[in-house]
Every structure is written in structure tokens, then in C-alpha cells.
Amino acid sequence: MPATLSRRAPRRFWGWGNADSVLDAREQAITQLLLARIGTAQAERPEPRIEEFSMPAPRISAPPALAAQFSASPLDRLNHSSGKSYADCARMWLRQAPTPPDWVAFPEDEQAVIDILDWAQAQNVAVIPYGGGSSVCGGVEAAVGDGYAGTVSLDLERLNRVLEVDPLSRAARIQAGALGPELAAQLKPHGLALRHFPQSFEFSSLGGWIATRAGGHYATQYTHIDDFVESTRLVTPCGVIQTRRLPGSGAGPAPDRLVLGSEGSLGVLTEAWMRLQLPPRFRASASVQFSDYPRAVECVRALAQSGLNPSNCRLLDPQETLFAGVGTGSASMLVLGFESADHPLQAWMGRALELVGEFGGSYDQAAVARSMAEEHSDVHRQGAAGAWRDAFLRMPYWRDPGVGLGVIMDTVESAVTWDRFAEFYAGVKRDIARAIKQATGQDVLLSCRMTHLYPDGPAPYFTFATRSADGSVASALAAWREIKQAANEALVAHGGTITHHHAVGRDHRSGYEREVDPLFRRMLAAAKHTVDPQGILNPGVLFDPCGRALGLTGALLP
């Protein structure tokens, strides 16, 4: 048996991204600065190695007809045993493989997916759709309790093709296993792009985006994957659900909206027709400084309600500029940008900067002018805005060096209406800081950026970093569990959602249950029972495992 059946570049099982990725000099400097601020002894510890993990023998046999598509190699099982949350990585540093799946299946085509579900249903095997494996909320681990004969992680990496392109409607039929760069590369020859850029872009899949209602990089308007979905194809244990390709419809409750956010609990997405765009020809960007954060918040509210729809409108609070490596921590920064494939953006940016001025923001006019100077400009890639964007995709890597040193670095994200934001911002920070102090005895670095803006409210994204008192990973993980529970509580208690774009998974169940009406959840459960009567699909996510109660567990178990 080979070490892996995966055909992709090897992933780092104990951290973010590719196994061979390294931090560059600048990133190392930022990381060192952060570790110093946290007060961590920076003695390196040996990284986890595959040989350090003992893996129990699979409890079930792979289905003979599909054996070539099933792997029980230690590396495949370890890689598919969890996602990429702080807790997932910490457990790897502890050399603990949390509930590894008995098998990892790499189906070659949709028929194999159907056959796997048939087999799993007959054998009472839980199936965990893996997506790209970048879940940070315990969404892809086989923590299903003991009600199943075994577990299989389902990896659709071989279903990664763009099958059909409709250039008139700007849409394409894409297999759900395609990662961001894979589908981008296949669409490029057609002059089209999906332009959905979550932070996990390189390591998350179309199916995962749809199943988790992913949020893209853009701040306003069309940024959620929800709005890009034209139709879906879902394989369930009781049959395939194909929705119709339509630009819009009012025929009953929208079928795709039930698939969106189902997190692998209702079926396995195999393909979707997705709405595409032309790549932008025109860009405009500005980096705006605000000395007064509440005024900055008023400004982004005005921008969100202006109808200008900036593609980027991220407000970093002072602490966040430090985390992102683009500021000194003394002022707030607004990363403002517009882009278009159709028209120059002077009028849009001009009006946005009028608003910025009204609220006391300052910016470099010459830099803004340069950003709009020419089509296909690469000027936007420079300056603070460009630095911030580059940092964005790399940020998850920065977490890894600290985890083995007992550093806790995590994020929570939400959305809340404007009327509640000031109280929410203060309250969530206060509650998280208090929980951290209680759990670790340490102070915390705690920052916030707004990742998405709606006319009726922002999506605040909090990042925090601290360390265990004794520098051990074990006590850091124990502390993280308390902190996470307090953060779940804080987000919902202060009027926000438990998750704006990271999904519910297993880690956010307690907040989800508080946020969403129990009667609606019973309706959902009845719908699930129709297509998954034995409850074999991702048990514990959104719904309890079949016949069992499961509380806030999963990744929260060390």
C-alpha cells in the first residue's frame, strides 16, 4: 500500500497548508514579534512526525469493488482525522490523532460516491465529507460516537474538473472537489473566473464552500458563495437531488438554500453550476487611517449603506494592524478598494473618499490616483492595501510555529446589526479576555477586523493570541476549550451569529443551538431523515448522531 492515495501535493498534517511550506524572512519577523509580545519562550520544539502516531486497525473492511479507491494508510488517515483549527493542530503537537477515520475514500466519479453511500448505509458506516479539509470548527472529523460500525472520510479530490462553460450566461458546471486554484486555472482559458476568495482559497473546495456557506474576500454585495450558486447536485443515501439551472425563481422555498450550509449532513455535493465573472480590468484602492475607532465604524457604516459596493472595505482596529503586519497598533486602518471588469472607478472611489473625509479618515491622495492610473494596473498590489491582501492568504501559516510552544492563537467571527455593534465589540472582547485570563492567567492580544459589510450590519472577525502559563501544549489546549465555550456564549449573548462564514461543525454546536429556533431545527431534522434515515452523514454536525445525544464535543475533546 502506498503512503497515500492522494494525488495532491502533500499537506502538513499538524498545521496549515503544504508540508514543504516555509515562512519567509518578513513572516518570521512578524511571528517572532508576536511571540515576543505574548511572552513565549522561543525555544523550538520538534515538529510532529507521522511515525509518532499509532493508528488503530480499521474496524471494517473496505467494499471490495471500490477497494482501489479506499486508503487506510496512516498518512491518509491522519490527514483526514481533523481539520485545521487551533485544537486540531494542538492535538497533533500532543501526538494525539483524534478519532481517525477507518478509511479514506477517494472516489473516481459520482457513481463511486453513490456506491459508497449505498455500502455505508448497508454497513452502518458514518461518512464524513472532507471537502478540502480546511475546516476550523470540527466539521470534518470522525467524532461520531460509538453508534456506527466504522467511519469513512470522503475526499472528492478526483472530482475536480470544470465540466461545462456557458460564456453567454457566465456560468460553469464544476465538480465539487475542485480546490480554488484548480477551478481558477480551468476557467482562465475561457476568460472567466469565480472570484470567490476565502482565506482558505488554496486548500478548500467548491463543495466545501457551498456546504459551509463560505464568505469570499470581497466586502460587500456578491461575496458569499450562496449568491454564486446557480444549481447544485447532491448525492444522498436515498437518491440524487438535482436542482434546475436558473438565474432566479420564486417557485417555493429555494432548494439550493437547503443545500447551502448543510455541512455534509444532507448529502454529498458532487457538482454545481456556478455564476462567474470577468476578471477585473479596473481597480482603485486606498489605505485610510483613522485615529478614532468609533468614527471609523460610522464611516464604514456609511460606506456599507451608500450603494457604492466597494469590493474591499475592511476596517482593522488598532491591534489588528499589528497582527496583520501593516501598522503600529496606534490607529485604525480601512482597506478600501473597488474593482470592475466594465468601467473606470473614479466616480465610485471619489464618492467613497468624500465619505471617508466626512468621518475624519486620512489617506495618500497620490497613492489612490496611482491605483487608478491604468487598466490592468499592478499598482494596487503595492502599498499597505497590497501588503494586507498578500498577508491575508498567508496568515494561517503564521499560527503554526507558536502552537508547539503553548501559544493559543485563534479566531472567532460573527455578524451583528449596526445598532448592537458598539456593545457587541466591547462585550465580546471583554468576555473573551476574561475567559482567557481565567483559563491561562495570561493577558491576551485581541484584535478585530470587519471582513464583510452589509447595509444592516458588519461581520466582525476577532483574532486572539495568548499562551499557557506553563508553556505546555496540553494546558494550552485545556484552556482553549474553556475559552472557546466562553466565546460561543459571548457571540450569541451579545446579539451576533455563532458563525458568519466558518460554519457550525462540532465546535459551534452550543452557539448554534442557542441561535436557531428548536422548532426550525426539528424541521431540518425531518428533512434530513428523509434522505439519510440512518443518520450516516457527518454525524454530530448540525444534528446529533443517529439515536444518540452529542453535546459540544468533537474537536473540543483533547
Add this chain to the structure above:
Amino acid sequence: MPATLSRRAPRRFWGWGNADSVLDAREQAITQLLLARIGTAQAERPEPRIEEFSMPAPRISAPPALAAQFSASPLDRLNHSSGKSYADCARMWLRQAPTPPDWVAFPEDEQAVIDILDWAQAQNVAVIPYGGGSSVCGGVEAAVGDGYAGTVSLDLERLNRVLEVDPLSRAARIQAGALGPELAAQLKPHGLALRHFPQSFEFSSLGGWIATRAGGHYATQYTHIDDFVESTRLVTPCGVIQTRRLPGSGAGPAPDRLVLGSEGSLGVLTEAWMRLQLPPRFRASASVQFSDYPRAVECVRALAQSGLNPSNCRLLDPQETLFAGVGTGSASMLVLGFESADHPLQAWMGRALELVGEFGGSYDQAAVARSMAEEHSDVHRQGAAGAWRDAFLRMPYWRDPGVGLGVIMDTVESAVTWDRFAEFYAGVKRDIARAIKQATGQDVLLSCRMTHLYPDGPAPYFTFATRSADGSVASALAAWREIKQAANEALVAHGGTITHHHAVGRDHRSGYEREVDPLFRRMLAAAKHTVDPQGILNPGVLFDPCGRALGLTGALLP
């Protein structure tokens, strides 16, 4: 017992709108022109009178505790016996009251709604949420078969208040029974507006809009009621479902999206938090002529994909300009408009007109300049665009005079991707014309406008007018049934949706069943069973009445 328990201005039970409404001279001229084109003898026939209808005695008693909120007056029962489709009006001209409800309930508050559902469930009484009663698809009639002890039409006209306004988030909590003008009047003192303008604006309610996924007047971007919903409150026979007020969330499948489009089959909406806007200060409008329809279609596709998001972008085919009373029938017309509460629109309109020019459209530059001349301008109310807008709200009235003369005038609407549009447009027109020829032996006036535009496709709206061979209403209604069945078939067969914004009701069931995957419909049915186990809510709409099979019936029964 008074003639009515309703506190609203009396409605015309046999036609559109208010009982005392009359056509003005210009409208009469347009109507006469249309009738002449259809070849109808214009001898007037006596309008239906309430005295001509015999109403069976209610089969059930009203609940004693709620008796003051229940009416069995002939006028209330007649008014609530159906919506406002062609068939609804034709049956009134035939002096046939289709399945009048045994009672009409006007609950005073939400508790009364809860009590009515409790009573109805205990007594096996079907409950038909009436909304504003403007359904044109058989959505509000008590055609429930004989599996129920009786029927009640539920009219929330007394739940019509704006309860709370959040000016920061621009949102308001509004009771579901509020009609368009009622909620607009209550929001105006706050300087805010919902700006959702379906053609039925005056006679449809917030709850009805949400239950039917109504489309507003605006052509692009935020126009569907779906996008304005921040949270909902749904009274079901098994409890109340309250969703959380959030600008966005990724926590599982979106609860509001299951309520949207449920057409009264899952529960009774009592209130919702709705996203609001400032009234526009800036406007720009243009009336564009195209001699070549396919080029005009290419132009609106370019506009839809430009990211400019015009508030109005309606393409009328040559025949439609005649129906709307704004053209001669020789050229296509594009009604193009922008509006904003925030910024002047020169750049937006300027770029849009560049695109118009590229595709061979012509327009009056001076008129466009005048439309942008000043803030709060009323210039936009003049000219062809203004005439068209005024006509829009009045159009339903124009149908009424012909119905009693054996004229069939109806509309069907859909949405389809751009790649299919040319075939769809030709095919649907061909199939409907053929069905009309077969059913009536007459020629047809058949036109199309695009009401909404998405980047991936338009929402075409077809209007047709013909007459029965013998001039009788009875044979016209019989013919209409055949035509409707053919139209349902045509919309779906040519790749469109059965309804873009008129809802499914009872008249579109055959198309709905063809469009939507049966397994998804089983999931929906399981969800419904959770909250309405006896199937008392709007039986026959989306789901079969409890324990019975119901085909394409309802309004289609004469």
C-alpha cells in the same frame, strides 16, 4: 351582522383593486384599442353584483371566544373566495363563487392567530392565509377537497403596524398584514422606506410578499423580497418559529429561506424585521429605442453583467410597447433608470449609455440630461419612462372590462439563463400562440418584457390577449384552462422556471412538480409534517391536502 368585518376600503370582488376605481379617459382609450385589436364586440355587460351569488351556509361554527373576529358575511366570504387571476375574475362574471371559505377570520393580534390555528387543528379545519388577496395563481382559495370539516380564510389586515424602527441598521419590525401603502406611510416619518414595489403594491401585504418570494419593481440587485428579510416570525400549528435578526450568517441552512416561498403552507407569518433604505435623492432615466430586438437583448445582457446595477432596466418587445401604451409596436424599448440616496449618477448612466450605443440603441440625450438635472427631480416622472411606470401599477385594472366580454387577458412569467433565452422566447411564444389558436380559434396578441435582470439571465414576462370564439365568458374560461396548462408546460420545457415572482399556488402545480426534484419535495413535506402534522395549512398549495391526491385543480376548476 355587518356586511363586512373588514376595515379597509371595499375591494372589487370580481376584478382588480378598489370597488370604486374607474379608468380615466386615456386608460379607456388604450382598453378600447386593445379590445378592437382583439376583435371583441364592445357591448357592455352588467357587472356582477353580490346579490347574484348564493352562498352555502358555513359547515362549521366559529370558535366562541373568537366569534367577534370571524365573519360569514356573503361579501367577506366572496371577497376571500379567490385571488385576482383571470380565472378568478371570469368565474365571478359567471356568477360562480369558487369554494368560498366557511368563515373569514380577522385576528386582532398574534395570540388570536395562535388560537385560530389551535382551534383549526382540533376541528380539522383548513386555514388559508389570505395575505392581501392579490394572488394570480390560485394561492388563496379554499379549494382543499373534502378532507376537512371546513375552511377559514385568514386575513391579517388588523396586524398592519410598524412596531419598531432601527435607524442605524435601517431596519424595521413590521407586522405581516401591512399592505404596501400602509407600511410606506408608517416608515416615512422615520425618513426610511422598504422600496419594494411589486405591481400589486397597493393590494398585497408584507406577509404575502415573503410567503410568495415577491419580486419588486427594481430590475437588478436588491429587488426580491428575499434579500430584504432580516428575520421572520412564523406561527405554526406546533409553535412559533422566530429567527434571529442578523445582517448575515453562515450557521447552517438559512431558516428564513425556508419561510420564503412557503406560501402559507408551513405557517402564518405574523411579523418580520425588514431591511430599509433611504428614499432616492438622485435619479437618472432614459428611454431607449432599438429597431432590432436580438441586439436589444444583447444590450441588456451587457448591462446586467456590467456591475452598474440599474434600478430599472426593462426591455419591452415591440408588441409590449403597444400593450403598455408607450409605443407603436414597431420598435423595442428599453426603460433604463438609476437611482441613489447617496450620489449623483452621471458616471453610472454615462457608462450604461455607452453600452446602449454599442448595441445600436437610440435615445434623447437632452431628456436624459434633464432627468439628472437636479436632486429630488420630478423630471423622471415625465416622458416615456414615466408614462410606463405610471401605467405599470394601473395595468391590472385594464384587464377587467374585457373579461365580461369573453376576452382572455393573462400573463405568465419566468426566468431563464441567457444561453437559452432566444430559444425560450421563440418557443414559449410559439407554444402559447398554438394553444390559444387551438383553444379559441382566434389569433393572439402576445408580448414580452423583461422585468428583472440577473448576470446569468433575464426574467421574461409574457402578456397575452385573445377572446372566445362565441364571445362568452364560459367558453373563454374553458379555453383559458387549456392555454394555462400549455403555458405551464412551455415555460418548463424550454428551460425556464414555472414562476419567477408570482408563486406556485394551485395553478402552477404541474410546472412546479416538473421543475423541482421530487426528493427535495419529499424533504420539504417532511419539514411541513413537523409543524403541520394534520396538513391544515393552505392544503393543495405546494403540498397535497392531507391524505389526498390533488392534481392541477383549484382555480383551474370552473
